[in-house]
Amino acid sequence: MELSFPYGKEFLKININDERIKGILVSNLHHYKTDKTQDELVVEALKNPIGTQRLSELAKGKNKVVLIASDHTRPVPSKAIVPHMLAEIRKGNPDADITILISTGCHRETTKEELVSKFGEEICKNEKIIIHDCDKSPLVHIGTLPSGGDCILNRLAIDADLLVAEGFIEPHFFAGFSGGRKSVLPGIASRTTVLANHCSEFIADSHSRTGILENNPIHNDMMWAAAHAKLAFIVNVIINEKKEAIYAVAGDFKEAHKAGCDFLSSLCKVDAKPADIVISTNGGYPLDQNIYQAVKGMTAAEATVKKGGVIIMLAKSNDGHGGEGFYHQMADEPDIQKTLDLFMSRGRNETQSDQWQTQIFIRILQRAQVIYVSDADDQLIRDLHMIPAHSLDEAMKTAEKICGNPDAAVTAIPDGVSVMVIE
Incomplete structure (x- = not known):
């Protein structure tokens, strides 16, 4: 059987004997078909908002409008969303002063080229776009999160007469799902707030x-932040493997987001197929640009690889490790258990940048060895306690040697960020 896996903007393929394959875990989302275009889906959602008035009604009399938009690390089809949101706002208030605020969270700044790719030349030329910086943007303290952390957000959003957001919903490895409230926290939050929300205690919570949203402490903080920032309206889409919108919801950030999550759950839950070797990806570009983000795709493999087995992770990683803190937390201490113990000893407000990602990564490494296929430097991969490989065939041969079995069972996950693997 020939298996194909997204890698950057291309695909990597491998032939594996059928009898070795325990399962190919693919979201039914990829088989879902709609007879509507992306634009038609968004327009229809805007005309039928969930739990609130139409955006054009909300915009009446609101002069200072802020539209939170996703950054370069998210495959949101913004060209099919933002123009319709802008039109709807201006339908309600033609003179509205609109700012598009890019929700980078703690990511690097989005480049001009990435903005053009995301929104198109026209929006980049004609609209006011501000990129959030979790350290340098004007920030304001608006209260204390349920967790006890300080809620500090971008002042531009807090000072808005109307705050709205675009985004997409996918399974998220510790927030339950992306989208909705995540536009605010971590999207436009200060580093201090993100660190408190991503503390070791919460990351370790089952x-x-x-x-999972119910009783998820990370989600609870995010909901509080979005409510107190007065996020009034969202447009969120669900995308297929081609990064095309196949479903859209609009309206109240709680109710519309829940409707989108319910739809997604009905399609992307898959049963684990335990195997000695599990191949996973981050769904290709743009989510596989660095190793930091690739931890997400590894968690899908973690849920189905046998204890002591091997995960083969495919991620182009042309941006390298993706986080200085993440890199040094892994590279500077050979004993990952010591690193984990250090994290767990820190209080909620003592969290350091990237430790949540490192904490999850350590959890994965304590379950299975990881062979990492990428364009990154071999030494970088070794520094991060993984085994480098330059092709899928090479990775498979290495995995078979580790397992001591050339016929070791294999489970394939072509898109590790699109499935929810149920153990």
């Missing part, structure tokens, strides 16, 4: 997992 409810902080893919597909």
